[in-house]
């Protein structure tokens with residue numbers, strides 16, 4: 373498994389992670405669950421109508437954190453918008469429950485991938501492991 377796959381698998385197994393954005397000088401954080409490994413990139417999904425999406429377009433620097441099985445993961449980096457239809461379709465195939473809220477042509481569904489990402493796995497018992505992807 374490469375670095376990207378390790379991170380993606382951890383997020384999928386954890387089920388929920390927390391996505392932090394910046395709005396001016398105010399951090400904003402909320403639960404997220406979408407994670408897709410596609411074309412060598414880690415994608416997450418949101419709606420363009422949401423505040424989180426507006427914060428990311430104003431400042432693409434984000435951090436996510438997830439905890440599972442005694443380990444936690446932080447991923448920091450920048451998110452890049454990808455309007456390609458194929459990646460939206462792949463997301464909906466991986467997580468069919470999203471189809472109740474989004475479709476590839478609704479003008480709202482938004483796929484974002486991590487650029488210049490640094491991921492750190494930590495636990496109370498082992499040294500941290502830092503990966504780039």
Ligand SMILES: Cc1cc2nc3c(=O)[nH]c(=O)nc-3n(C[C@H](O)[C@H](O)[C@H](O)COP(=O)(O)O)c2cc1C
Nearest residue numbers: 388400402403404405406417418419422423424425
């Ligand atoms: C477990 C869980 C997972 C969620 N996953 C996502 C997700 O992947 N993408 C998304 O846009 N919203 C997701 N949401 C909803 C967002 O947390 C919610 O819309 C939030 O208000 C968005 O942040 P904002 O209010 O700053 O725009 C999830 C909510 C929960 C409870």
